[in-house]
Amino acid sequence: MRGLGFTFAELAKALCAEHLRGDTDARVSAFDVDSRRITPGQLFVALKGERTDGHRFVAEAAAKGAYGAVVSERLDTFGEIPERFSLLYVPDTQRALEKLGGLWRQKSDTTVIGITGSVGKTTAKSILAHILGDRFDVLKSPANWNTEIGVPLTFALIKPETEVVVIEMAMRGRGQIARLSDIARPNHAVITNVRLAHLELLGSRDEITKAKLEIVRGLEAQGSFWINRDEKVLAGFIGHNGNRRDTEKYLGFSGEIRSFSLKGDADVYASDIELAGLEGSKFELVLPDSRARVNFPLLGKGAIAGAVSVAGIAWKLGLDASEISSRLSTLESERGRLYRIDKDDLIVVDDSYNAGPDSVLNALGVARSIQIYDGLPVGLVIGDMLELGISSRAEHERIGRSIAALNPAFAVIAGDFTEDVMRGLSDAPFPISRITPDDASNYDDRFIDGIVKSTASHISGISGRIVLFVKGSRSLRLERIVNEFAVRSDDEEGGVANAD
Numbered sequence: 001m002r003g004l005g006f007t008f009a010e011l012a013k014a015l016c017a018e019h020l021r022g023d024t025d026a027r028v029s030a031f032d033v034d035s036r037r038i039t040p041g042q043l044f045v046a047l048k049g050e051r052t053d054g055h056r057f058v059a060e061a062a063a064k065g066a067y068g069a070v071v072s073e074r075l076d077t078f079g080e081i082p083e084r085f086s087l088l089y090v091p092d093t094q095r096a097l098e099k100l101g102g103l104w105r106q107k108s109d110t111t112v113i114g115i116t117g118s119v120g121k122t123t124a125k126s127i128l129a130h131i132l133g134d135r136f137d138v139l140k141s142p143a144n145w146n147t148e149i150g151v152p153l154t155f156a157l158i159k160p161e162t163e164v165v166v167i168e169m170a171m172r173g174r175g176q177i178a179r180l181s182d183i184a185r186p187n188h189a190v191i192t193n194v195r196l197a198h199l200e201l202l203g204s205r206d207e208i209t210k211a212k213l214e215i216v217r218g219l220e221a222q223g224s225f226w227i228n229r230d231e232k233v234l235a236g237f238i239g240h241n242g243n244r245r246d247t248e249k250y251l252g253f254s255g256e257i258r259s260f261s262l263k264g265d266a267d268v269y270a271s272d273i274e275l276a277g278l279e280g281s282k283f284e285l286v287l288p289d290s291r292a293r294v295n296f297p298l299l300g301k302g303a304i305a306g307a308v309s310v311a312g313i314a315w316k317l318g319l320d321a322s323e324i325s326s327r328l329s330t331l332e333s334e335r336g337r338l339y340r341i342d343k344d345d346l347i348v349v350d351d352s353y354n355a356g357p358d359s360v361l362n363a364l365g366v367a368r369s370i371q372i373y374d375g376l377p378v379g380l381v382i383g384d385m386l387e388l389g390i391s392s393r394a395e396h397e398r399i400g401r402s403i404a405a406l407n408p409a410f411a412v413i414a415g416d417f418t419e420d421v422m423r424g425l426s427d428a429p430f431p432i433s434r435i436t437p438d439d440a441s442n443y444d445d446r447f448i449d450g451i452v453k454s455t456a457s458h459i460s461g462i463s464g465r466i467v468l469f470v471k472g473s474r475s476l477r478l479e480r481i482v483n484e485f486a487v488r489s490d491d492e493e494g495g496v497a498n499a500d
Contacts, residue, residue, distance in 0.1 A: 004029065004030075004104060004107055004158060004160070005027050005029045005030075006027065006028060006103065007024065007025055007026065008023065008024045008025070008026055008067075008086045008088065009024040009025065011028070011043070011088060011100075012024070012088055014099065015070070015088060015090055015096050015099055016090070017070065017089055017090045018088070018089040018090075019088055019089075020086075020087040020088070021085070021086065021087050022083075022084055022087060023084040026084065027041075027067075028041060028042055028068065029042060030156040030157070031043040031044070031045055031097075031100050031104075031153075032044065032045070032153065032156065033045045033046075033047050033054060033097065033149065033153065035054070035058075035060040035061040035064065038060075038061045038064040039065060040064070040066075041065065041066075041067060042061075042066050042067070043066065043068055043069065043100075044057075044058065044061035044068070044069040044070070045069070045093055045096065045097045046069055046070060046071045046072070046073075047093050048093070055071060055072075055073050055075065058078035059079025059081055060079075062078075062079075062080070062081040062082060063080070067084075068087060068088065069085075069086070069088070070088045070090060070093055070096050070100075071087055071088070071089055071090075072089070072092060074089060094148065094149075097148075098148055098152050098179065098182075100156070101151060101152025101153070101183045102152075102155075102183045104152075104155040104158060105155045105158075105165075105183065105184060105185055108162065108165075110139075110158060110162050110163060110164060110165050111163065111164045111165070111188070111317065112164075112165045112167060112186045112187050112188075113164065113165070113167065113186055113187065113188045113189070113310075113313055114167050114169055114180075114181060114184050114186035114188070114189040114215055114218075114219070115128070115166065115167065115168050115190050115192065116168070116170070116171070116177055116190075116191055116192070116212050116215050117190075117192030117193045117194070118192075118193055118194055118195035118208065118212070119192065119193055119362075120193065120302055120305060120306045120309075120359075121146075121169075121170070122144075122146075122334075122337070122353075123298075123302070123303060123306040123334075123337055124190070124192050124306040124307075124309050124310050125140055125141065125168045126140065126334060127310055127328070127331060128140075128313060128314065129166045130327060130331055131310070131311070131314045131324055131327040132166075132314060132317065132319075134323075134327060135318070135323075137161045137162050137163045137164070138162075138163070138165075139157055139158060139162050139164070139165045140165075141154040141167050142154070142157075144170075146167075146169055146170035146180075147176075148176065148180065148183075151169065151180050151183055151184060152183055154167060155184075164317070165184075167180075167184050167186065169181070169184070171211055171212075171214075173211070174207070174211050175214070176211070176214075177214040177215050178214035178218075180215075181214060181215050181216070181217040182217060183218070184218060185218045186215070186219050186220065186223065187222075187223045188224045188225075188226070188313045188316060189223065189224075189225050189226070190225075190227075190309050191227055191228060191234060192228060192305070193231055193358075194208055194209045194212055194228075194234060195208075195356060195357070195358045205233060209233045209234065213251060216252065216253040217252070219253055220255070221253070221255050224255060224257075224258055224312075224313070224316055225251075225253060225255060225256065225258070226258050226259070226260055226309065226310075226312050226313060227257065227259050227260075228259070228260060228305075228309065229259040229260065229263075229266040230261050230262060230263055235259075258312055260312055261308070262301070262304065262305055262308060264286075267287075267288055268285075268286065268287055268288070268308055268311050268312040268315070269286050269308060270284065270285060270286070270294075270308050271284045272284045273301070273304060275300075275365075275369040275373065276369070277369045277373030277374040278299070278340065278373075278374050279297070279373070280295070280296045280297040280298055280299060280303075281303075281304055282294065283296065285308070285311060285321050285324060285325055285328075286321070287311065287312070287315050287320070287321045287324075290320045290321035290322065291321050292320075292321035292324070292325035293325065294307075294325045294328050294329065295329045296328055296329065297331055297332070297333075298331055298333050299366045300362050300365060300366040301362060301365055302359065302362040303333075303338070311324050335350060335353075335479075336350055336351065336353030336479060337351060337353055339351075341482070343485070345465045345466065346459065346465075346466060347376075347465065347466070347467045347468070348467075348468050348470065348482055348485055348486040349366070349367075349468065349470070350482045350486075351363050351470060351471045352471065352472060352477075352478040352481070352482055353474065353479075354473055354474045355384070355385045355386075355471050355472050355473045356388070356473075357385060357388070357398065357399065360471055361399075361402060363469055363471050364403065364406050367406055367467070367469055368406055371406075376466065376467050377408070377462060377466050377467070378408045378409060378466070378467045378468075378469060379408055379409050379410045379411070379412075379455070379458055379459065379462075379466055379469070380403065380408050380410070380411040380412065380468075380471070381412045381451060381455055381468065381469065381471070381481055382411065382412070382413055382414070382421070382469075382471055382472065383414045383415045383473060383476040383478050384414070384416055384417050384473050384476060385399070385472075385473055386473040386474075387473075392417060392420070393417070394420075396421045396424070397420045397424040398424060399421060399424065400413075400421040400422060400423060400424020400425040401424040403421070403425060403428070404424060407428075407430060409430060409466065410431040410433075410458035411425070411428075412432075412433045412451055412454050412455050412458070413434050413435070414436075414450075414472065414476070414478075415435075415443075415472065416437065416440055418434045418435070431458055433454035433455075433457075435450045435451050435454060443475060443476045445480075448477075448480045448481065448484075451478075451481055455468070455481070455485070456485075468485060470482050
């Protein structure tokens with residue numbers, strides 16, 4: 001790998017920036033937007049946010065050893081900064097940050113993999129990074145670094161030994177994934193699925209599809225693009241299922257287009273799927289040239305879909321089905337994503353990170369598998385699904401009907417759309433509690449206390465082991481419920497946690 005980093009003279013040229021002061025020959029090794037994380041030799045990018053302005057922290061970055069800053073203000077002083085400290089002036093520091101990410105990506109010779117989708121992209125990212133971890137030095141975008149801020153910052157984390165970078169790409173509107181793809185220039189890309197997420201912002205599933213397809217914007221021509229064959233809105237873009245010439249014209253991508261599926265008839269697929277409750281699942285992983293049985297510890301069919309969505313990319317990088325199967329068998333779940341926590345007779349399944357119709361149905365499928373395979377009663381805490389626009393009421397009622405079909409030991413329905421869920425739960429034979437916030441979207445501690453008390457009351461009436469599912473949109477922060485019933489140790493990283 002070529003040495004990473006740039007001099008201020010090189011940065012000024014690349015960013016079309018004005019070098020206001022400082023040492024033009026100084027070389028920066030990385031960059032960041034958070035002055036608290038700055039280490040010696042880095043570049044500080046002063047972003048203006050809704051809550052704070054990075055220009056207030058230029059002096060703090062300098063005190064921590066930053067060699068310079070990118071700014072969009074011409075202030076007489078930024079506080080106490082060394083004489084050699086460089087200031088690069090640009091009209092828009094956000095755009096400069098994106099250019100910096102692109103510069104660091106271009107200077108590295110890593111293989112970059114871009115992952116997007118409505119549901120499960122974070123899980124798919126983590127699965128792929130784990131699969132490749134034995135063969136390569138892998139960097140995956142941390143936590144929720146999946147936006148026009150997080151993606152550039154991920155490339156600042158590249159080390160000389162880094163061989164593969166796995167990037168998650170999120171969006172809230174048209175054009176955003178195109179920007180991220182331009183920064184990342186992925187060698188391989190995958191769309192996990194297209195579902196009714198962000199419907200409030202994009203209006204239709206077709207528009208969501210178009211937004212996700214923007215990932216090919218920066219995809220290398222010699223790379224591969226993986227599409228979910230089970231999605232009707234995507235299937236037409238697969239070479240052997242549609243007019244390839246039209247596909248190339250629409251996507252602007254003439255490279256290799258491959259498919260994956262949970263139903264077969266794809267380049268990579270899972271067959272003979274057996275859900276095994278709290279033990280996860282078993283399935284046959286089929287690649288173009290090999291196949292292997294997988295004992296998969298993650299919960300739910302959605303996790304299997306995530307594994308299948310990225311297995312083809314691992315295959316493109318030289319792994320066979322046996323190697324992929326071996327790595328899949330050692331996976332551990334992540335907090336907030338069907339993460340199991342055992343505490344005495346209570347098993348909490350923490351799926352609190354976010355919620356949409358498909359992910360809630362997936363969680364209910366896991367609950368059903370536990371009822372059948374483990375023979376345990378299941379209780380539910382289900383919060384609102386947000387950003388569904390005009391479909392919100394109908395989708396919440398549909399979830400109510402699905403909960404009724406599950407017939408859990410009890411259900412606590414929480415949020416602003418409880419009335420709609422309750423319509424779907426009409427005549428349900430199990431105990432139900434309905435918790436609404438005092439004011440719309442005010443998911444405060446009082447709201448959480450109401451959920452906790454109702455849930456505890458239901459649990460107290462059940463003898464023996466019980467499984468509690470917690471699921472809701474991010475804004476509700478239902479991890480607070482999880483913490484009330486199963487306090488986790490700070491050093492627990494994944495898999496099955498044992499709460500003392």
